[in-house]
Amino acid sequence: DQQVKQNSPSLSVQEGRISILNCDYTNSMFDYFLWYKKYPAEGPTFLISISSIKDKNEDGRFTVFLNKSAKHLSLHIVPSQPGDSAVYFCAAKYYNQGGKLIFGQGTELSVKP
Amino acid sequence: DSGVTQTPKHLITATGQRVTLRCSPRSGDLSVYWYQQSLDQGLQFLIQYYNGEERAKGNILERFSAQQFPDLHSELNLSSLELGDSALYFCASSSGHSEAFFGQGTRLTVV
Numbered sequence: 001d002q003q004v005k006q007n008s009p010s011l012s013v014q015e016g017r018i019s020i021l022n023c024d025y026t027n028s029m030f031d032y033f034l035w036y037k038k039y040p041a042e043g044p045t046f047l048i049s050i051s052s053i054k055d056k057n058e059d060g061r062f063t064v065f066l067n068k069s070a071k072h073l074s075l076h077i078v079p080s081q082p083g084d085s086a087v088y089f090c091a092a093k094y095y096n097q098g099g100k101l102i103f104g105q106g107t108e109l110s111v112k113p
Numbered sequence: 114d115s116g117v118t119q120t121p122k123h124l125i126t127a128t129g130q131r132v133t134l135r136c137s138p139r140s141g142d143l144s145v146y147w148y149q150q151s152l153d154q155g156l157q158f159l160i161q162y163y164n165g166e167e168r169a170k171g172n173i174l175e176r177f178s179a180q181q182f183p184d185l186h187s188e189l190n191l192s193s194l195e196l197g198d199s200a201l202y203f204c205a206s207s208s209g210h211s212e213a214f215f216g217q218g219t220r221l222t223v224v
Binding site for chain 2 (some may be wrong): 043
């Protein structure tokens with residue numbers, strides 16, 4: 001049962017343009033959502049998060065949008081830079097589950113110079 | 114540097130053997146999580162410990178076990194290893210209902 005889904009395995013974007021990574025979830029109990037970035041041979045690095053009581057959170061070039069009715073969240077990166085090339089994982093959790101994160105399959109972002 | 118330390122970084126062992134992976138969480142974090150990432154797969158939650166007690170269990174095989182010690186470091190024990198157990202194993206730690214910080218992982222190769 002894939003509770004968190006990232007349907008695009010890969011995305012290619014030109015440097016300077018916007019990157020939009022999408023994530024869908026099925027469990028309406030989730031109350032906290034996170035995005036992680038992962039380079040090969042490294043552990044995932046926390047990027048940005050959003051609580052279910054919000055619909056938008058911004059941190060510099062990164063913005064996460066949450067649409068609870070559609071059970072959908074997205075990560076916008078503007079402007080995209082070659083150093084953003086990595087695998088991005090969407091994750092979700094809910095308080096009563098002790099904080100464990102349920103991850104999507106990841107989207108590999110490639111930003112071309 | 115996330116502050117989470119995992120050892121060893123790489124491990125090569127034969128089928129049927131047993132290995133122990135070690136994780137030191139960030140200072141002050143009481144929760145430790147173990148995840149497995151197989152080739153081209155997402156991160157699968159295995160197990161969580163909170164202040165020495167098992168808190169949540171995921172898709173962890175019976176051949177696998179974990180524990181968290183009084184100093185909060187954790188060990189993941191994998192026994193009767195099979196070729197399919199080859200994967201990256203990540204440890205993460207967190208405090209409260211916040212983001213988890215991941216270690217660099219242990220790459221296990223079973224030959």
